[in-house]
Every structure is written in C-alpha cells, then in structure tokens.
Amino acid sequence: MSTDTEQVTADGLRDRVRQLVAEHPVATTARLDFLRARFDAGLAWVHYPVGLGGLGAPRSLQSVVDAELGAAGAPDNDPRRIGIGLGMAAPTILGFGTDEQRTRLLRPLWTGEEVWCQLFSEPGAGSDLAALGTRAARDGDTWVIDGQKVWTSSAHLARWAILIARTDPDLPKHRGISYFICDMTDPGVEVRPLRQITGEAEFNEVFLTGVRIPDSRRLGEVGEGWKVAQTTLMNERVAIGGGRVPREGGMIGRIATVWRERPELRTHDLHQRLLGLWVEAEAARLAGERLRQQLAMGQPGPEGSAMKLAFARLNQEISGLEVELLGEEGLLYDDWTLRRPELVDFTGREAGYRYLRAKGNSIEGGTSEVLLNIVAERVLGLPSEPRTDKDLPWKDLPR
Amino acid sequence: MSTPDMLSSEADLLYSEAEDDLRAAVRSLLADRCPPSAVLAEAERRRPYDPALWRSLAVEMGTAGLLVPDKLGGQGATAREAAVVLEELGRSVAPVPYLTSGVLAVSALLGCDTDEEQVARLLGALAEGRAVGALALPLSTAPGGAPPATVTAGADGALSGRIGGVAGAVGADVLLVPAEGPDGYGLYAVDIDAPGITGGGGGVTGGVTVEPLTSLDLTRPLAALHFAQAPARRLAGPDRARAAVGRALMAGAGLLASEQLGLAEWCLAETVRHTKERHQFGRPIGSFQALKHRMARLWLGLVSARAAARHAADALAADSLEVPIAVAVAQSYCARVAVHAAEECVQLHGGIGMTWEHPAHLYLKRAKSDEIALGTPGRHREALAGLVDLPAPVG
Numbered sequence: 001m002s003t004d005t006e007q008v009t010a011d012g013l014r015d016r017v018r019q020l021v022a023e024h025p026v027a028t029t030a031r032l033d034f035l036r037a038r039f040d041a042g043l044a045w046v047h048y049p050v051g052l053g054g055l056g057a058p059r060s061l062q063s064v065v066d067a068e069l070g071a072a073g074a075p076d077n078d079p080r081r082i083g084i085g086l087g088m089a090a091p092t093i094l095g096f097g098t099d100e101q102r103t104r105l106l107r108p109l110w111t112g113e114e115v116w117c118q119l120f121s122e123p124g125a126g127s128d129l130a131a132l133g134t135r136a137a138r139d140g141d142t143w144v145i146d147g148q149k150v151w152t153s154s155a156h157l158a159r160w161a162i163l164i165a166r167t168d169p170d171l172p173k174h175r176g177i178s179y180f181i182c183d184m185t186d187p188g189v190e191v192r193p194l195r196q197i198t199g200e201a202e203f204n205e206v207f208l209t210g211v212r213i214p215d216s217r218r219l220g221e222v223g224e225g226w227k228v229a230q231t232t233l234m235n236e237r238v239a240i241g242g243g244r245v246p247r248e249g250g251m252i253g254r255i256a257t258v259w260r261e262r263p264e265l266r267t268h269d270l271h272q273r274l275l276g277l278w279v280e281a282e283a284a285r286l287a288g289e290r291l292r293q294q295l296a297m298g299q300p301g302p303e304g305s306a307m308k309l310a311f312a313r314l315n316q317e318i319s320g321l322e323v324e325l326l327g328e329e330g331l332l333y334d335d336w337t338l339r340r341p342e343l344v345d346f347t348g349r350e351a352g353y354r355y356l357r358a359k360g361n362s363i364e365g366g367t368s369e370v371l372l373n374i375v376a377e378r379v380l381g382l383p384s385e386p387r388t389d390k391d392l393p394w395k396d397l398p399r
Numbered sequence: 400m401s402t403p404d405m406l407s408s409e410a411d412l413l414y415s416e417a418e419d420d421l422r423a424a425v426r427s428l429l430a431d432r433c434p435p436s437a438v439l440a441e442a443e444r445r446r447p448y449d450p451a452l453w454r455s456l457a458v459e460m461g462t463a464g465l466l467v468p469d470k471l472g473g474q475g476a477t478a479r480e481a482a483v484v485l486e487e488l489g490r491s492v493a494p495v496p497y498l499t500s501g502v503l504a505v506s507a508l509l510g511c512d513t514d515e516e517q518v519a520r521l522l523g524a525l526a527e528g529r530a531v532g533a534l535a536l537p538l539s540t541a542p543g544g545a546p547p548a549t550v551t552a553g554a555d556g557a558l559s560g561r562i563g564g565v566a567g568a569v570g571a572d573v574l575l576v577p578a579e580g581p582d583g584y585g586l587y588a589v590d591i592d593a594p595g596i597t598g599g600g601g602g603v604t605g606g607v608t609v610e611p612l613t614s615l616d617l618t619r620p621l622a623a624l625h626f627a628q629a630p631a632r633r634l635a636g637p638d639r640a641r642a643a644v645g646r647a648l649m650a651g652a653g654l655l656a657s658e659q660l661g662l663a664e665w666c667l668a669e670t671v672r673h674t675k676e677r678h679q680f681g682r683p684i685g686s687f688q689a690l691k692h693r694m695a696r697l698w699l700g701l702v703s704a705r706a707a708a709r710h711a712a713d714a715l716a717a718d719s720l721e722v723p724i725a726v727a728v729a730q731s732y733c734a735r736v737a738v739h740a741a742e743e744c745v746q747l748h749g750g751i752g753m754t755w756e757h758p759a760h761l762y763l764k765r766a767k768s769d770e771i772a773l774g775t776p777g778r779h780r781e782a783l784a785g786l787v788d789l790p791a792p793v794g
Contacts, residue, residue: 283732286709290412
C-alpha cells in the first residue's frame with residue numbers, strides 16, 4: 001500500500017479502506033489481526049504520522065474512515081475501554097517520545113492489546129497536582145520511584161502507566177517534575193481497589209515502592225514533566241467533551257421515561273422542577289451540538305470547559321430528582337456488591353447508582369471549582385489567584 | 400410519543416460570514432450613535448424612540464425589511480439575520496422599534512394574504528422604513544395561538560375597545576389590531592395620522608387614543624390603546640387572522656431570545672471590565688473567587704443561551720416543525736439568563752450599579768421586562784409539557 005502523504009482526500013481514504021477490507025476480509029480475519037492491519041495501513045488515526053497508524057492527514061477526515069469501516073462491519077478498538085491510552089498517553093508519546101518509544105508503544109496501545117492508566121493524582125495532590133510528592137531518585141541509568149497514586153482507573157488492567165514524579169525537591173513545585181512511562185508489571189507496583197460511594201471499585205490506589213524505571217522510558221527532559229503533563233491534561237478535557245447527543249440523550253431521558261410511564265408518581269412540584277431541568281438539559285445539549293459544529297468548521301472555542309461544568313451539575317440535579325420522583329423505590333439500592341467494572345456508564349444501572357456516581361462528575365477531570373477559575377482567568381481574562389507557593393522550593397511548602 | 404429530533408439535528412447553530420458582516424455593521428452604527436449615555440438621554444427625553452437612529456438602522460441599513468421577501472420591498476433574509484440584529488440591539492438596549500415593527504408587525508402582515516394590495520403596500524412601507532407598525536396586543540402575550548380579542552369591529556369596520564401594555568404603539572404610524580368583527584376574528588389596520596405623540600397627555604386621532612404608560616423598561620415604552628369608533632381596514636378575516644397573530648407572537652418570542660442573549664453579553668462584559676479595574680483590599684476585586692465564579696457561571700449560561708437562541712432563529716428561518724419547541728426552550732432559558740446577568744451586573748458593580756447615571760439599570764429594566772414579554776419562562780415551560788409529552792399531574 002502506498003504511503004504517499006500528499007493530498008490525502010476523502011476519496012483516497014475510501015480507496016484505502018476498500019483495499020484494507022479486500023486484503024483482510026472482515027468475516028474471516030481475527031479481530032486483533034484486522035486492527036493491526038488497519039493500524040499498519042495508516043487508517044487508525046489518520047492525523048498521526050505515516051508508520052504510526054496515520055497518514056499525516058487532517059484530523060477531520062477520520063470520520064470518513066470510521067464511517068466506511070462501520071459500513072463494512074469491521075471491528076473497532078473498543079475506544080471506551082482504552083480511553084486513557086487513546087486520549088492521554090498517545091498524544092503525549094507522539095509529542096514527546098523518541099522514535100523507539102513511539103514505534104514500540106503506539107500500535108498495541110491503539111489496538112487495545114496494551115491498556116494504559118494514568119499515575120498523576122496523589123492523596124496530597126489533587127487540584128494542586130503540581131505539589132505531588134512521589135519521588136523519582138536517579139540511580140545510574142534508572143530512576144527509583146517511591147510514592148502513592150490514587151483515582152487510577154484501569155490500573156488493574158493496565159500494562160503501562162503514564163507517571164509524573166518529583167525528580168528535584170529543591171526546585172519550585174512546577175520545575176522539579178519529570179514524566180515517565182511505568183511498566184505496571186514491574187516489581188514494587190501494587191494496585192489496590194478503591195471502593196467508592198456507589199459500592200463498586202472503578203478506581204484504584206497504586207503504591208510504588210522502589211520501582212525501577214530505565215531512563216529510556218522518560219518522556220521529555222528531566223524537570224520538564226509539568227510541561228509534558230499539560231499535553232496530557234489538555235487532551236483529557238478534549239476527550240471529556242463528547243460527541244453528538246440526541247434530544248433526551250443523557251440523564252434527562254431516563255427521568256423523562258419514568259415520568260411518562262408512571263403517572264402515579266407525578267406531583268405538581270416535581271413537574272415544575274422536571275420541566276426546568278428539561279429546558280436546561282436541552283440548552284446544554286444544543287450548546288454541545290454548537291461546539292461540535294464549531295470544531296467541524298475548524299473554529300475551536302473555549303466552550304468545551306463549559307460543557308463539562310454544565311453536565312456535571314445537570315447530571316447531579318437530574319439524578320437527584322429522579323431518586324426523589326421514585327419515592328418509596330428511591331429508598332432502595334440495586335446492589336452494594338464490590339465490583340470492578342471495566343467501563344463506566346454514567347447513565348447505567350438504577351437511579352440511586354446514577355445519583356451517587358454523578359457526584360464524581362464535578363470532581364473527576366478537574367473539580368468544578370477549579371474549572372470555574374480556569375474559565376474566569378483564561379476565557380474572561382480575570383486576574384489570577386495569588387500564588388504564594390510559586391517560587392518556593394517544593395520541599396519547603398507547608399503540608 | 401417520542402419527541403421529534405430529526406429536524407433539530409440538522410440545525411445550523413453557527414453564524415455565517417454574511418451574518419457576521421451584518422453584525423459588524425449594526426454594532427458599528429450602535430457604538431457610534433447609541434452609547435449608554437445616549438440611551439439614558441433618549442429615555443429622559445420621553446420620545447418613543449430615536450428617529451434618526453431608527454432611520455439609519457431601518458432605512459439606510461435596510462434591517463426593517465429583513466424578514467420581508469424581495470418582491471414585497473424587503474431584503475428577503477430570514478429570522479437568522481433578524482436575530483443577529485436583535486443581539487446587537489439587546490447589547491445596547493437601543494430605543495428603536497425593531498422588535499415591535501420589524502418583527503411582530505411584519506410577521507403578522509406576512510401571515511395575511513400578501514397578494515392583497517393593501518397588505519402588500521403596508522408591508523412595503525414597513526420594510527422600507529417609511530412607516531412604523533405595531534401589533535396591538537399586550538407585550539406580555541404568550542405565543543400558542545391568538546388570544547381572545549378585547550376590541551370589537553362594527554359592521555362599518557370601526558373599532559371599539561381597549562388594549563393595555565402595548566409596546567411600540569407610541570410613535571407608530573399604523574396599528575395592527577386583532578378584533579372580533581361581525582363575521583368573527585379579524586386583523587385590522589388603524590392609521591395614526593399624527594405621528595410623534597408627545598408628552599404625557601396622550602393624543603386623540605381618528606377615534607384612537609394612544610395613552611403612554613410609565614413603563615418599567617425606559618427603552619421600550621408601553622401604551623394603552625383606546626378605540627372609540629376608530630376607522631379601520633380589515634387586513635385578514637377569520638380564515639387567516641388567528642394564524643397571522645399566532646405566527647407573529649411565535650416569531651417575536653423566538654427572536655426575543657437573541658435580544659436577551661445580546662443584553663446578557665453586555666452585562667457580563669461590562670462586569671468583567673469593572674471588576675478587573677476596581678481595586679479593594681489591595682487587589683482587583685475580579686481576582687476574588689467569590690466574584691470570579693459568579694462571572695464564570697454567567698459565561699456558562701451564555702454558552703447555552705447562544706445555542707438555544709440560534710436554534711430558535713434557525714428553526715424560524717426554516718419554518719420547521721421544531722419551531723414551537725425551539726422557541727419555548729429558547730425563551731424560557733434565555734429570559735432567565737438575561738435577568739440573572741443584569742442582576743449580577745448591578746450587584747458586582749456595588750454602589751455605582753444602583754445609580755441612575757450608570758447604565759446597568761437600563762439593562763436590568765429591559766431584562767426584567769423581556770422576561771415577561773411574549774410569555775414568561777413559566778408559560779413557556781408549561782407549553783413544553785404538552786409539546787414534549789411531560790404532562791402535568793391530573794387533579
């Protein structure tokens with residue numbers, strides 16, 4: 001197959017898809033073999049470089065490939081299961097990795113053969129992530145890692161982790177951090193389920209004790225880890241933005257269905273509140289659709305952070321109203337068994353679960369309070385918070 | 400019943416290049432001719448509107464005829480363009496009869512038989528800005544059909560009765576009056592021969608008294624209309640009049656959302672500007688989270704308000720089946736955002752925000768009036784209950 005990157009067009013992509021499907025018939029090719037062949041054909045993520053699953057084409061053309069392959073009944077890489085790898089690890093490896101790292105890691109990341117997790121947050125470093133205390137001490141050509149990470153989705157499934165750790169405690173907090181790739185199968189890595197208010201353990205705590213990481217698995221320069229992490233976090237917010245949603249597509253659809261099917265539960269007070277939330281959910285849905293149209297036209301705006309804030313509040317209020325609407329049934333819960341789900345579905349399970357799970361929506365991926373600061377400072381241009389710790393050596397920070 | 404979504408998914412929620420150009424032109428005119436100080440001075444002058452500004456906007460820029468087809472003397476544009484004009488008018492709380500003449504009156508006429516010479520002639524006059532029209536209904540009237548007429552038409556076509564709280568009537572050249580005639584509901588035109596009624600005493604012309612009221616909104620004056628055997632021409636009879644009035648109210652409510660959007664945008668921008676400059680406790684007050692978060696939340700509301708207002712304008716432009724839902728969503732959402740933005744603007748300005756000289760009160764008064772205009776948010780939510788099958792409890 002040609003690897004000519006000049007002038008990749010929608011028609012050219014359709015030809016490539018036809019060729020891929022001709023050479024690897026969907027009906028007779030094993031799922032993993034097909035995904036590997038798709039990656040090698042440059043049709044995994046067309047905006048990536050040739051040889052790394054892409055064709056150096058505009059990102060907007062990916063939808064052409066996805067539509068063609070969908071129509072051909074081809075298997076996908078189950079993107080929801082490997083969201084951290086696709087959304088956060090991959091762009092960071094692409095941006096800061098060596099050729100060797102990119103070649104070794106990106107293909108199994110994209111096919112889902114190797115799951116990734118993110119070792120960023122710590123018990124003492126949440127919103128103030130740059131204050132993290134996990135140490136990386138140099139020992140010749142390796143780094144010795146000691147510390148504790150938390151809120152780690154998929155850690156129990158992961159082969160690799162993106163990790164930030166402190167390489168120089170004498171520098172101010174943002175400057176003494178480096179960025180590593182951690183092998184989750186190495187000695188000294190211990191993953192423990194972290195049970196949540198829903199009863200299940202969607203996240204983990206990860207204890208790192210004398211874990212040895214070769215210097216060749218560092219991303220970016222020593223002390224530049226915070227800058228590298230910005231790439232990861234920027235992509236996290238893009239990933240949380242979401243795709244097209246039909247009317248009543250989210251949490252509001254669940255309560256609307258209950259309302260229609262259970263007239264005996266209706267009261268005037270609940271009716272007023274339901275209509276108010278329905279309007280807000282519809283306005284937020286339209287805002288998401290407008291954002292999608294802006295992105296499709298190549299006009300990205302700051303509205304993405306608005307979406308996350310709006311949906312966090314709406315999910316919480318709507319699920320809370322649904323539990324209340326259910327009355328006597330709202331007193332019950334479906335199942336408190338400790339489970340370790342591979343996928344998270346905010347609208348899944350019953351109203352009580354949704355109510356409790358939605359509490360995380362205003363915390364995960366940046367708390368609503370921090371996001372409001374970001375909107376105020378970066379969108380509205382308001383003066384920033386006083387930062388008294390900015391120039392102090394990390395080791396001297398009050399804690 | 401499942402709610403219709405197929406049409407809404409095709410709505411274009413962005414602004415076209417031509418719409419951006421129109422916005423720039425209107426904004427530039429208003430920045431030059433209608434700064435807040437001029438709005439306050441105009442309101443104190445107690446004229447119904449600024450005739451020179453209206454002439455520039457309506458005649459020279461042609462905005463009065465945006466909704467009117469070319470062949471009837473208009474610009475042949477759509478509700479999408481009218482919405483952009485209204486955003487800018489809201490941003491400057493401009494005292495011009497655009498919503499009342501260019502949207503409400505024009506939309507009512509477009510619902511009549513435009514092949515009829517008198518309808519076409521009137522539309523042409525409004526479209527070209529040669530005359531100002533007003534739909535004679537209380538500004539608070541919600542869409543969802545035509546309300547019962549409070550005016551009756553005699554066999555000779557003369558009108559009698561009273562209509563209160565009409566916007567855009569003071570200073571109008573022609574009133575479009577819904578009235579109950581001998582053969583049913585109709586829409587009638589009443590000419591006001593002596594335009595420019597001044598002072599508080601009102602004027603009597605041809606059996607109509609236009610009595611100016613003291614309105615909450617200083618920039619959109621209201622009047623009570625008294626008809627005493629006022630000569631009138633019937634524009635539409637029972638077959639079309641109700642639909643024409645209903646259509647006008649729907650267009651007005653949907654496009655009012657864009658005015659509310661523009662108004663809220665000014666309130667946020669002005670509040671941000673003030674809190675960046677104003678220092679207390681040795682810091683700009685905009686650096687305090689208690690204030691910052693309030694402004695960030697306003698911005699969130701604006702993001703959704705813009706999408707909802709664009710959705711309503713696009714649905715009206717396409718005359719789609721979505722219109723009643725899109726308008727009810729936009730009006731119930733944007734009305735609240737505008738009031739909230741204006742209230743926050745007053746509060747976050749502190750003492751100066753309470754003064755007559757600062758323009759914040761002009762915006763608050765417009766926002767609160769707009770909340771009631773063309774249906775309160777609650778009325779629109781109740782309409783949605785039927786439109787999207789979320790019925791109220793029985794009993």
